[in-house]
Amino acid sequence: MDKLHNIVKQIDRNDENVSVQITAIKNLIDQIGSLQDYAGSFEETQFGSAAMQLKTEIDNTIPRIQDVLVQNDNLIQKMMDLFFVLDAGPHLDKLSQEFGRYQETHLEKRDLIDEYNMEQLYVNDLVAKWPQDSTIKQLSSEIDELSSLFANSGL
Numbered sequence: 001m002d003k004l005h006n007i008v009k010q011i012d013r014n015d016e017n018v019s020v021q022i023t024a025i026k027n028l029i030d031q032i033g034s035l036q037d038y039a040g041s042f043e044e045t046q047f048g049s050a051a052m053q054l055k056t057e058i059d060n061t062i063p064r065i066q067d068v069l070v071q072n073d074n075l076i077q078k079m080m081d082l083f084f085v086l087d088a089g090p091h092l093d094k095l096s097q098e099f100g101r102y103q104e105t106h107l108e109k110r111d112l113i114d115e116y117n118m119e120q121l122y123v124n125d126l127v128a129k130w131p132q133d134s135t136i137k138q139l140s141s142e143i144d145e146l147s148s149l150f151a152n153s154g155l
Contacts, residue, residue: 001146004086004095007079008140011102014068014075015136018109021061021068026127028054028061058123062116069110076103091146095139102135 032054039047083096108131115121121129 001086001143003082004079005140005143007075007082008136008143011072011075011079012136012140014072015133018065018068019132021065022127022130025058025061025123028058029124029127062113066113069106069113072106073110076106095142095146098135098139098142102133102139105131105133105135 032051035042035047035050035054042050079099083092083099086092112121112126112129116123116126
């Protein structure tokens with residue numbers, strides 16, 4: 001159970017990291033919007049330079065999100081491998097089902113990034129459609145409870 005717990009905690013940290021980066025992108029989009037609202041009070045070169053800098057920050061953030069999603073791909077595979085090794089009966093079945101729901105959300109995130117990279121999705125839409133999910137936090141809590149149950153029962 002410790003291995004499961006460690007994997008889920010790492011996935012949770014990675015998801016929190018991505019959430020922070022998505023929030024940063026949203027803030028950059030808002031800054032671009034504000035900049036456009038006041039475009040008339042800037043020289044064209046100042047406006048272009050500021051807008052380009054904000055766009056570059058967004059473009060630099062997307063690969064970091066992709067890297068974290070790849071890390072989660074690897075962690076998900078480790079988790080799936082552990083499900084085959086561990087024998088926790090009905091408890092494992094429940095965790096496996098819940099983890100399947102997390103995988104669906106993870107794949108949705110991967111699809112959104114792919115659509116953005118293929119220029120089928122604007123960054124505003126990427127941020128708006130980014131799923132907020134608490135499945136992994138629930139899994140972490142349940143694994144903690146199971147670990148305590150098994151420890152108390154001598155397993």
